[in-house]
Amino acid sequence: MLEARGAVRSLKEYHPPLGGRVGLRLDFNENTVGCSPRVLERLRQLQFDQLARYPERESVERLVASHWGVDPAGLLLTNGVDEAIHLICETYLDPGDEVLIVVPTFSMYEIYAAATGAQVITISAGADFSYPTDEVLARISPRTRLIAIANPNNPTGTVVSKSDLLRILRAAPAAAVLADEAYFDFYGESMLPEVASHPNLFVARTFSKAYGLAGLRIGVLAGNATQMAMVRRVSSPYNVNAVALACLPEALADQEYVRQYVAEVRQGREQLQQELRSLKLRFWPSQANFVLVHIGERHDAFVNVMRDRGILVRDRSRDPGCDGCVRISVGSNAQTEQLIAALREPVHSIATTGVPA
Numbered sequence: 460m461l462e463a464r465g466a467v468r469s470l471k472e473y474h475p476p477l478g479g480r481v482g483l484r485l486d487f488n489e490n491t492v493g494c495s496p497r498v499l500e501r502l503r504q505l506q507f508d509q510l511a512r513y514p515e516r517e518s519v520e521r522l523v524a525s526h527w528g529v530d531p532a533g534l535l536l537t538n539g540v541d542e543a544i545h546l547i548c549e550t551y552l553d554p555g556d557e558v559l560i561v562v563p564t565f566s567m568y569e570i571y572a573a574a575t576g577a578q579v580i581t582i583s584a585g586a587d588f589s590y591p592t593d594e595v596l597a598r599i600s601p602r603t604r605l606i607a608i609a610n611p612n613n614p615t616g617t618v619v620s621k622s623d624l625l626r627i628l629r630a631a632p633a634a635a636v637l638a639d640e641a642y643f644d645f646y647g648e649s650m651l652p653e654v655a656s657h658p659n660l661f662v663a664r665t666f667s668k669a670y671g672l673a674g675l676r677i678g679v680l681a682g683n684a685t686q687m688a689m690v691r692r693v694s695s696p697y698n699v700n701a702v703a704l705a706c707l708p709e710a711l712a713d714q715e716y717v718r719q720y721v722a723e724v725r726q727g728r729e730q731l732q733q734e735l736r737s738l739k740l741r742f743w744p745s746q747a748n749f750v751l752v753h754i755g756e757r758h759d760a761f762v763n764v765m766r767d768r769g770i771l772v773r774d775r776s777r778d779p780g781c782d783g784c785v786r787i788s789v790g791s792n793a794q795t796e797q798l799i800a801a802l803r804e805p806v807h808s809i810a811t812t813g814v815p816a
């Protein structure tokens with residue numbers, strides 16, 4: 460009988476709750492108002508021959524590279540950051556290699572790494588989900604081949620300082636260090652300028668969040684040109700579809716749209732955190748477009764009541780160290796008002812309050 464590889468058979472299944480998402484979508488950290496109108500206009504103008512041809516990635520890669528001021532030879536467009544993570548794992552991991560991740564974090568690092576047969580070593584985050592840099596440094600061994608770091612982290616919204624990331628990079632020259640900057644736009648600090656001087660650094664960015672293009676599946680992986688030539692060998696030449704490639708230049712050109720959306724999210728994040736503080740709920744100050752909140756034992760009832768009130772939020776209580784926690788994405792100002800008005804009553808009747816942040 461045909462059997463999948465052992466490493467695949469022992470993978471945990473990952474089923475994000477995508478079915479029937481009706482209401483205000485504050486459950487997947489997406490953009491909640493839609494992409495730039497320039498992207499929609501471009502979509503309307505697509506001609507049949509653009510769909511009939513295989514997509515050509517290079518010219519758009521050059522555009523993104525010049526927009527971010529990096530060497531085009533070191534930049535690859537990917538089918539979302541998910542694919543960037545997958546490609547890094549395929550390029551660098553052999554069975555038995557070690558991968559370091561600090562949990563809780565984004566699930567796909569563990570899934571793609573474990574699928575190669577590598578050993579995933581999970582290190583628990585420190586107090587208040589701080590990044591335990593010294594513990595990570597202590598766990599680096601000659602077998603360490605990948606250290607994946609979401610910065611800001613999902614689901615906590617916490618960040619690692621640049622100086623700590625540089626310490627890790629220097630301590631593990633034979634490991635790929637992936638700085639996953641999916642939420643960069645809401646934070647503002649980046650490792651991208653360090654790519655030129657650190658050959659083991661990779662930076663991933665996405666257009667799924669601030670740019671509102673999660674459905675198009677488009678992300679970026681940047682790294683040292685020699686290393687990226689290896690990553691390209693693993694990648695399909697057609698990994699990014701023609702529709703995404705046609706739209707990306709418009710999305711990038713409309714920086715005013717992104718600036719406006721990000722400003723609203725940052726403002727909403729502060730407003731939500733202020734509200735949580737006054738409701739005496741524990742939460743972790745976030746640098747991303749979501750906030751992790753401790754609801755307590757009845758976290759699932761809270762998620763259900765919020766759904767009944769037309770707002771989708773994400774139960775994260777099964778993530779390591781997140782017992783009783785729910786993650787709430789932040790959208791526009793009006794949506795934040797709607798969220799705050801909807802959550803007060805369920806917080807009083809359901810949540811375990813009295814634990815200040």
Ligand SMILES: Cc1ncc(COP(=O)(O)O)c(C=O)c1O
Pocket residue numbers: 487488538539540541542565609610612613639641664665666667673677678
């Ligand atoms: C930290 C992190 N990285 C990557 C992704 C996936 O991004 P993309 O949509 O570009 O695959 C997410 C999505 O939630 C995320 O939270």
